[in-house]
Amino acid sequence: MMTGIQEAPVHALLADGTTVRIRQAGPADHAQVQQLYEAMSPQNLRLRFFSVSPSSARQAAERVAKGGRPGYRALAAEYDGRLVGLAEYEVLPGDSTAEISVAVADGWHHRGVATLLLEHLADAARTAGITAFSADALAENHDVLKVFHDLGLRVTRHFDGPEVHCSVELTEDETYLSAVEARGRLADVISLQPLLRPRTVAVIGAGRRPGSVGRAILRNIQNGSYTRRLFAVHPEAAAIAGVHACRSVADLPQVPELAVIALPAASVSQVAEECGRIGVRALLVVSAGLDTHESSALMDACRRHGMRLVGPNCLGLANTEDDVHLDATFAARHPGPGTAGVAVQSGGVGIALLDGLARLGIGVSTFVSLGDKYDVSGNDMLQWWESDGHTDLALLHLESFGNPRAFSRTARRVARTMPVLTVDAGRSEAGRRAAASHTAAAATPTMTRQALFTQAGITATRTIGALLDTAALLHAQPLPHGTKVAVVSNAGGAGVLAADACVDAGLVIPPLAAGLVDELLALLPDGATATNPVDVTAAVGEEQLQACISLLARHRTVDSVLVSLVPTAVATATGEDLVRALTSAPGPLARPVVAVLPAQAARVELLPTVGGGTLPAYSDAEDAAHALAHAATRADWLARQPGAVPQLPDVETVRAKDLATAYLEAHPEGGWLDPQTTAVLLGCYGIRQIPWVWARDEDEAVAAAERLAGPDGRVVMKAYWPGLVHKSEQHALHLDLQNASQVRAAHRDLVTRFGDRMTGVVVQPLAERGTELFAGVVQDEVFGPLVVFGLGGTATELLADHAARLAPLTDLDVHDLLTSPRCSPLLFGYAGSPAVDLGALEQLLHRLSRMAEDLPQLAEADLNPVLAGPHGVTTLDARVRLVPRRPHDPYLRRLR
Template sequence: MTGIHEAPVHALLADGTTVRIRRAGPADHDDVLRLYEEMSPENRRLRFFFVSPTSARQAADRVAAGKRPEYCALAAECLGRLVGLAEYEILQSSSTAEIAVAVADGWHHRGVATLLLEHLADAARAAGVTAFTADALAANHDVLKVFHDLGLRVTRRFEGPEVHCTVQLTEDEAYLSAVEARARAADVISLQPLLRPGAVAVIGAGRTPESVGRAILRNIRNGSFTGRLFAVHPEAEAIIGVCTYRSVSELPQVPDLAVIAIPAEAAFGVAEECGKAGVRALLVVSAGLDTHQSGALVSTCRRYGMRLVGPNCLGLANTEDGIRLDATFAAHHPGPGTAGVAVQSGGVGIALLDGLARLGIGVSTFVSLGDKYDVSSNDMLQWWEGDGHTDLALLHLESFGNPRAFSRTARRVARSMPVLTVDAGRSEAGRRAAASHTAAAAAPTVTRQALFTQAGITATRTVGELLDTAALLHSQPLPAGTKVAIVSNAGGVGVLAADACADAGLVVPALDADLADELLDLLPEEATVTNPVDVTASVGEEQLKVCIGLLARHGAVDAVLVSLVPTAVAAATGEDLVRALTTAPLPRPVVAVLPAQSARVQLLPTVDEGSVPAYSDAEDAVRALAHAAAHACWLSRPAGVVPELPDVSTGRARELVSSFLDGNPEGGWLDPQTTAALLDCYGIPQISWAWARDEKEAVAAAQRLMGPDGRIVMKAYWPGLVHKSEQHAVHLDLRNVSQIEAAHRDLVSRFGDQMTGVVVQPLAERGTELFAGVVQDDVFGPLVVFGLGGTATELLADHAARLAPLTDLDAHDLLTSPRCSPLLFGYAGNPAADPDRLEHLLHRLSRMASDLPQLAEADLNPVLAGPHSVTSLDARVRLVPRRAHDPYLRRLL
């Protein structure tokens, strides 16, 4: 596994302090000795069970003994000082390791031991260790509590004054939740100096009006920041009325946050000065840092424990009454409110802030992430979750640092507030040419959409669509379903709204007779109530108000869309039809379409101090409604569980992978025999087959497999062959020995020595041809893809994808999402496939991909699905040398 035993990493302690976790070795002898010698006698007794002048030196000697496969020691250090040590030693002929942990005096109760043990467990799993054992004094309550609180399964056995503990290293949901809770708490504490600073220094506030630093300084001052504000300038005594100092070291108070707005080449040096002074957070708006400068900046922040926003960003803002910080160079201050905004693009950030301001939706916190060297959208989601001010999260993401951790966080946060994003980069080019159908289907857009869908994130295509949806979610309750009542005062606009609903997957149901009669009784005589409800141009304000209220309170629909055009009739009578939308609170969402309004979307204030969203185009309104309905549907579902698969041979699978990569260090496609063996490890059903090296073996194999009245398929094979049909390397429907011999001779004549053999298998019975597979994305991890199979897989592009590991709900969604899904359930009289067997297959693929990071791609095409069986007829698997990476291990990326 790639972790701290490969390279040092930085992580946050429980109090937000940054520490460096790394392998300890011979060079650490004196530091380890000092760690133990500086402990109080009582702490040394708890660590070694007795106080001895030799115990500390023996412990230091053990760490310094050099690298051994059965031993691992991890050090935690802060500003070069060793503050903690954790060790394991694998017991002889065992998958169990004995552990010990020590924390420097003065560093207790800050999470050092817990963090070290999380990383030690990660390293141990990679070495094949399944359990830790540890002996502790019963009086050592702190270490016993550390073991108990890890989230792993712990058993204790008391032996006099000692306790023998066994810790199982299985990463189950309880453990991941415990790690997640610790990470969230530490992360939020570490962000306090950044987002709730008591003092801010702006470094680089120039004396010229066009200075970016000057603009930020002005916004902080004019925004009524509640803390102390300083400026750093080598010459000026004051800038726009703010007292100026020549350097950070001369400031009368160490600022919590330093804003760096100076040329890129000087940013690292100033960051170093800030770190030495004790600054806790940096906002770097400087752009143009090269690779060396970027690396130096991040290293400095890690070394001194400073959180970093940027570089190359617009700034940040917090509108809380006790803070009122606008450290941006935007033209206008964000208004206070409850929308959290995080963007990578400063331009998109300005567009969102302006759009929210036009709607009257205030902002709780705004962060322009820029190049996102440290603080990310994941950090911001965790901040908003507990800040007590945010109820709507808006994101613009161009890249993902740790998408699996982001997905887990978003999945949790989205249950307490809507999380919206712009799906940027849908047309990403330059991805490598796909080598299999599965890889071809796993385009960047598909992968991102899988993440968004599973995490409950509402993904929009444009900033405008995001604002449309934000307006609805900010102002209206969620719809319970997809049924919409359309009300219009002109038949044509009602039809357009109905068409838009159909395109967006919303339903416009016919209204039941009783409801229709009620509507007819109150509306003008010429009205029609079939849905769309045409109230006609002669409708009055009160009639329209009662009509909307009746529909919104009735259980026949989940939302009401009201489309109104100005008419001479309403103008002549003085009726204000729009006012009918805003005079009574309603239990179901109501949206307006007002084609005559100039704004794309606006919020109409209601008498109860709420609002109703009004759109100039029905398609915009309907898309927003569809997003709201989808989010409501996601919220109504349980979280889903990853099923247990007890009959999986993970150990044997890893042996097959290791053996192949030992002989093929660059990786490659598995031969048919190894492919079949690997699939067997996971119980993936395959059609009977045989391998034949020459014509004689092919005939013998066919005779064994054919059976009475049977038919045979023959497929050529050579290393690297992927798409057999495209190469015309397949013969179907071979009925006798002569046809089998002729087919083999044809393949030999066309492919010659390139062909190393043939695969012989019986011709399968009829059924629905599907494809299923997995692909490992370098950023997102394993992705399971499912859809229509056969030769038309890529042509029709009818597939769905979900990130592994799949829950039961994910597998169900994979079956029902492709357009071909009706074929699986008996469409047009065809025999239905067995959905349980199909879901079973998907779960086994998911488990294989999750177990084996070296599995670059696996392609089952076609998979034949019938009423009583699901069978893979052809399979391809490609392996690459790759180590596992635990996406949930606590570290700063």
């Protein structure tokens, strides 16, 4: 049995936001373990050992000191070098259930120490092949029984007199993940309170002369109406810009909850250590240029002393809540108060968003410039906005993802309650990696990020301008029910351009129903047309235009209304009156209305309406159309029920894991599996391949052909050697071999051209006709496993008709994979051809997803072509590559 050795200690948050260190316990901990138990009250000792004995502490310490034996594992939780909790399991050889115990130091109860330890112990146990925990407790020990119950795992109890026996199944299902997520969210938000709602702030590095970053931040805090206590730290000055200054951190009259560090890089870690010693709870480091040693020292100080960190190399942070008013940035203007939460990695992007949101009147609730993102991340900020009671719009600019799968899970939850928007940065082909297989070639960074955004319900735009365009619409208007847009214009040409922009953005401009057309024409001036676009003519008046828009915005066949107005010299109303027709409608409309005003100077503005709301106005129809398209996509995502990952009862997970382990023991560097091993692995997941035979020489190839030849007697021969991936490109296969002489000639040709490199050939029957598809998995080092699907065959990379989703795939993810590629009509029956077996295709994708989830060692799986027809799906060629990689639970609670 594997021991599930933990690679390195990690830090994690307790329920009260305290940071503790989780590490493996061993012989060096003998004294600390004994001290842990000796310091316990008699009552707690009795609950732990069922009796009070002077030898209990010594025996417990000796058990941990003998750690390292097979089947035993001990994890310690420590704070500031002191042991505050211990969890152990021990399993007998050949068993899959481990007995566990957990102990928490007096004074540390009810803070989540035991729960956190058990989460990490369960993760180690799963890696070691353990399927369940068992534990005995006194029935009166309500605290430990509650810990087991609240884990989120399935627990069964058996009472036997004063004792109770608990069995805990370690299956990591949705219930467990939700419980872990809820605990992590609570702890995370509490830990961010000193950072984002600090009661005391100290600025370290504010110079006496204007011009320094530190002084700019101090001035912004002071002038921004910060409602709480503010200090400065300066080695010489008694005051800076009217703020009381102390010579050092240790001299501060009150321990600040937040310390802002704006010092040269070489001084940052030392000052961070000083802050930690006096009890500072959070750091904002705007300094840039830290080297590796300085960065490591900074993080070490933060983790040892339990300080949350924003930065380094950042613009700062701000909170506009009425009882905070903290502007700890060096931006030129104070952030306007509002309801948008903003987190960025780029300071320049942050300033652009702050200015844009202020100009639109949306403002911000909380702004955080993440900088180099050593600690606090976009995931943290999403959880803060979800619970802060002030945010209804989340804007992100992330250049990297520390834990994309945890981020995706958080974003998916948050996006159900508020729009989450981001800029899809880094889309260029310059970021594309070299790949060894079709799967890896298809899985570009752009495709991977887009899969993350799509599955999580994140609205991803291509530019900062488009982000603000969409934010304005989502802030001001209801979501559309679909993609059908009615275009209204007082100039025919402008209406046509607006309609074209909508179609280009993926929206629909449907012909209006005859009855609706008649109603519109009855409202509008002579010469108007109402087919869609609706040309109201240059003679339209304010009341006529308002009635037209109101009618369209309430009609069941219209999902949104785009109104394009240009100034003319013949209108019965002025340009201002026409705009007023948009903003003076009595009461809110059920569908979104947007304006396009080419004469408008700003790219987008929010026009105040009579009812107290706002209406977005764009200077360009393309901007308005793309904003509407993003709103329609969000509405569609919200309308869909969350998908489910189906159960696959016939999967042989243990056998697959054993195969991967055995292969990597024989090939420590990893590599491509041979055809036989590939077939066994795919067979563990019920992935069907066309019949084939392995042949080592010419005679075996002829015998194989005789066995496999179908009714027409034709076969295919493929060369094989380790590392061969693209057989077609290297002309390493022969098709349509019809008799023994052709088989012999083909084999001799392959031997002549490839010589000793070739270790054998694969002989298959010639497949029947069908739709050639491509399916595969690539294990992204950052994002985890990605399932890729699309058009297959030799031109798969040339045509690049692929879609991708991150595993694990839900039923909705699989549906999206099947319908997203341009080739999807071929699957559903195109031009009278029969539809393929969609159920079998869905199963193939689910099984690939499960294989990727089970095997972190799976670097690539490349199934191409996959032949799909009305009667099933068959893999004609498959390649699988394994690499050494430890299992990594992305949902396990730990800090970066």
